[in-house]
Amino acid sequence: MKKLTRAELKNELQNAGIRLSVQRLAIYEFVRMSKAHPTAEVVYEALREELGSLSLTTVYNTLKLYTDAGLILTLNIDDGFLHYDGDTSLHAHFRCSSCGAIHDLAVKSDYSNWFEGSDGFAITEAQLYLKGLCPKCKSCKN
Amino acid sequence: MKKLTRAELKNELQNAGIRLSVQRLAIYEFVRMSKAHPTAEVVYEALREELGSLSLTTVYNTLKLYTDAGLILTLNIDDGFLHYDGDTSLHAHFRCSSCGAIHDLAVKSDYSNWFEGSDGFAITEAQLYLKGLCPKCKSCKN
DNA sequence: TTTATTTTTGTAATCGTTTCATTTTTATTT
DNA sequence: AAATAAAAATGAAACGATTACAAAAATAAA
Numbered sequence: 001m002k003k004l005t006r007a008e009l010k011n012e013l014q015n016a017g018i019r020l021s022v023q024r025l026a027i028y029e030f031v032r033m034s035k036a037h038p039t040a041e042v043v044y045e046a047l048r049e050e051l052g053s054l055s056l057t058t059v060y061n062t063l064k065l066y067t068d069a070g071l072i073l074t075l076n077i078d079d080g081f082l083h084y085d086g087d088t089s090l091h092a093h094f095r096c097s098s099c100g101a102i103h104d105l106a107v108k109s110d111y112s113n114w115f116e117g118s119d120g121f122a123i124t125e126a127q128l129y130l131k132g133l134c135p136k137c138k139s140c141k142n
Numbered sequence: 143m144k145k146l147t148r149a150e151l152k153n154e155l156q157n158a159g160i161r162l163s164v165q166r167l168a169i170y171e172f173v174r175m176s177k178a179h180p181t182a183e184v185v186y187e188a189l190r191e192e193l194g195s196l197s198l199t200t201v202y203n204t205l206k207l208y209t210d211a212g213l214i215l216t217l218n219i220d221d222g223f224l225h226y227d228g229d230t231s232l233h234a235h236f237r238c239s240s241c242g243a244i245h246d247l248a249v250k251s252d253y254s255n256w257f258e259g260s261d262g263f264a265i266t267e268a269q270l271y272l273k274g275l276c277p278k279c280k281s282c283k284n
Numbered sequence: 285t286t287t288a289t290t291t292t293t294g295t296a297a298t299c300g301t302t303t304c305a306t307t308t309t310t311a312t313t314t
Numbered sequence: 315a316a317a318t319a320a321a322a323a324t325g326a327a328a329c330g331a332t333t334a335c336a337a338a339a340a341t342a343a344a
Contacts, residue, residue, distance in 0.1 A: 021310070021322060040301080055324045060301065062322095076218040076271075080332095081300070092257055097266070106258040111272075114256065115234055116248040120277030124239070127271040129218075130253075135262030163291060163341075182332085197293045202332065204291095222301095222331070 004032065016069045026051055027062045031072055032086035037093070037102040039081040075127065077102060092128035098137035105130065146174065158211045168193055169204045173214055174228035179235070179244040181223040217269065219244060234270035240279035247272070 004012075009029050013020060026047050031038065038046070040059045048054045063084050066072045075083040077095055083102065085093075092105040111126050146154075151171050155162060168189050173180065180188070182201045190196045205226050208214045217225040219237055225244065227235075234247040253268050 019310075019321070023323070053324080057302080057325070058323050064302095074220065076220045078216065078218045094260070094263055094265070103263070105260050105263070108256055108258055114250055114270075116250055118236070118247050120280065121236055121245070121247070121272075122275040122280050123236070123272050124274040125272065127269075127273075128256075129269040129271060130263075130265050130267065131269075132266040133264040138262065138264050161290070161341075165292070195293080199294075199333080200292055206333095224332080 012071065016071055018065065018069060023047075023051060023054060023058050024062055027059060028066065028071070031063070031066070031084050034086060035104070037075060037077075037083040037085050039083055041081070043084070073127075075102075075129075077129065090126060092130055094130045094132065094134065096134035096137050097131055098133055101134060103134060154213065158213055160207065160211060165189075165193060165196060165200050166204055169201060170208065170213070173205070173208070173226050176228060177246070179217060179219075179225040179227050181225055183223070185226070215269075217244075217271075219271065232268060234272055236272045236274065236276065238276035238279050239273055240275055243276060245276060 006025070006029065009032060010020065010025060012032075013024065013028060018024065027043060030043055030046060036042075040056065040063060043063070044054060044056045044059045047059075063072065063074070067074045067084075070088065073085040073088055075085055075093060077083050077093070079095075079100065087104070090107055090111065092107055094103045094105050095101070096103070105128075107128065111123070111128070148167070148171065151174060152162065152167060154174075155166065155170055160166065169185060172185055172188060178184075182198065182205060185205070186196060186198045186201045189201075205214065205216070209216045209226075212230065215227040215230055217227055217235060219225050219235070221237075221242065229246070232249055232253065234249055236245045236247050237243070238245070247270075249270065253265070253270070
């Protein structure tokens with residue numbers, strides 16, 4: 001994924017019909033650039049210093065706004081937190097049952113032909129959520 | 143899926159090292175036989191009359207017990223509720239964005255070869271969660 | 285039956301997320 | 315630049331699905 005400039009991120013928001021603010025641009029940049037699938041709390045802690053003032057409510061509201069606009073994904077991982085993903089392209093999420101890290105896995109082909117009896121269904125979004133041990137935890141006990 | 147007798151369900155619990163009770167057997171039978179991916183609340187409402195007395199806490203505790211034992215699956219669907227699935231074999235869950243119903247979809251082959259760069263990962267469980275419109279909602283506006 | 289252990293129960297607590305009214309910022313118009 | 319109207323940010327309070335807890339009831343063994 002190429003690195004986007006702040007001007008390009010600004011354009012993405014405006015093309016989606018979203019009004020700008022200092023908070024919105026910072027939150028969008030953080031989530032779009034992160035590969036760690038952060039929670040709202042993580043976004044909040046990462047930006048509160050940089051922004052001087054920031055409310056957790058703003059983070060939640062903004063992340064929901066972006067999700068509804070299709071700019072990011074909200075992931076329902078089973079650790080009790082909502083996670084946010086700035087990469088909306090088709091990919092799987094692997095959560096290590098040992099360290100809890102969430103890794104991306106690339107999928108090999110279009111998911112529409114992975115299933116039987118899905119003829120009448122119109123699939124618009126897929127969350128492929130795998131569990132197990134990541135390479136690091138598989139090799140050692142940490 | 144063949145219909146299981148109550149004696150067979152009893153055996154499944156005992157083989158998993160789980161002690162029996164009236165509530166446990168009823169909850170297990172309901173979730174194992176249901177294809178509707180019920181929430182804890184649904185299980186509770188369905189069984190409270192039949193059992194005379196039943197606590198929602200018992201339902202939650204028991205469903206967690208079965209999940210930890212690998213007898214059922216806990217699904218993290220994004221409607222704010224945990225859903226439970228008595229079918230632990232590999233299959234995808236399709237949630238209709240119109241009516242909210244959760245349908246099962248059969249998958250065509252083992253999921254381990256659907257992904258690239260997953261060589262070092264030990265995949266033990268997969269939740270394939272798809273969204274879109276089910277055939278009923280696709281054809282009409284309900 | 286007696287006993288020890290486990291399970292059920294109902295209430296209270298938890299905590300991630302949302303609601304709400306107010307203040308502040310934004311973008312447009314004078 | 316200043317004034318204005320609309321939208322966004324804020325933080326306290328509410329929400330609600332799930333969990334923790336201690337007491338009561340049921341289970342299984344002797």
